[in-house]
Amino acid sequence: xxxxxxxPKYLVTQMGNDKSIKCEQxxxxxxxxxxxxxxxxxxxxxxxxxxxxxxxxxxxxxRFSPKSPDKAHLNLHINSLELGDSAVYxxxxxxxxxxxRSNEQFFGPGTRLTVL
Amino acid sequence: xQKITQTQPGMFVQEKEAVTLDCTYDxxxxxxxxxxxxxxxxxxxxxxxxxGSYDQQNATEGRYSLNFQxxxxxxxxxxxxxxxxxxxxxxxxxxxxxxxxxxxLTFGKGITLSVRP
Numbered sequence: 001x002x003x004x005x006x007x008p009k010y011l012v013t014q015m016g017n018d019k020s021i022k023c024e025q026x027x028x029x030x031x032x033x034x035x036x037x038x039x040x041x042x043x044x045x046x047x048x049x050x051x052x053x054x055x056x057x058x059x060x061x062x063r064f065s066p067k068s069p070d071k072a073h074l075n076l077h078i079n080s081l082e083l084g085d086s087a088v089y090x091x092x093x094x095x096x097x098x099x100x101r102s103n104e105q106f107f108g109p110g111t112r113l114t115v116l
Numbered sequence: 117x118q119k120i121t122q123t124q125p126g127m128f129v130q131e132k133e134a135v136t137l138d139c140t141y142d143x144x145x146x147x148x149x150x151x152x153x154x155x156x157x158x159x160x161x162x163x164x165x166x167x168g169s170y171d172q173q174n175a176t177e178g179r180y181s182l183n184f185q186x187x188x189x190x191x192x193x194x195x196x197x198x199x200x201x202x203x204x205x206x207x208x209x210x211x212x213x214x215x216x217x218x219x220x221l222t223f224g225k226g227i228t229l230s231v232r233p
Contacts, residue, residue, distance in 0.1 A: 033220070035221075041155075041205060042223070042225060043209075043221075043223040045221065045222075048220060058220075088159065090161060092161075102149065102166035103149075103211075104151060104163045104166055105163070105221060107160065107162075107163075110159050110160065112159075
């Protein structure tokens with residue numbers, strides 16, 4: 001009964017390739033996110049979608065393109081992979097239950113991307 | 117300027133003792149939420165505890181409590197009765213605004229906690 005799932009868990013690829021990471025949540029949440037965790041464990045938001053609409057787009061190279069086919073899915077496509085893209089990518093989701101509630105984000109298990 | 121500061125490089129605690137992990141934050145938004153997440157060596161991110169800026173009482177969740185000092189802009193995590201399974205990296209995070217939909221989490225650098233038997 002995985003709440004937020006990501007595939008693949010590990011991805012090893014050559015520089016210049018194009019790859020996708022898929023994310024699905026079965027929590028019925030309306031907002032989904034992508035975060036990047038670098039080699040120093042620093043976590044930074046990349047994108048967020050609310051009901052399939054792009055809400056947050058941080059300073060991310062346009063080689064990264066998120067796609068949300070429906071509320072339960074948010075995929076991340078990366079073109080022309082570079083060495084610096086090597087990181088762990090986390091998908092997360094949350095539901096806005098109103099002011100005063102935690103509305104915490106639930107994270108997927110992460111996808112470890114290694115670019116050679 | 118960093119919005120979330122976690123300066124302790126690594127912490128050690130004896131099993132069954134309490135430990136405090138420090139977090140200070142910076143925001144001009146009067147409405148915000150503070151979170152702590154745990155990341156064990158297996159890599160997943162586990163939500164531990166939340167404190168809203170207007171909450172009158174410090175948050176508690178089982179062995180976790182949050183020492184919220186608004187004037188000092190600090191939100192320290194206290195883990196009581198440490199267990200070996202508490203060994204992990206701990207992240208403090210902030211959401212500016214109290215609603216979830218249009219807000220992101222800004223994370224600190226994290227603190228590594230090691231529990232000694």
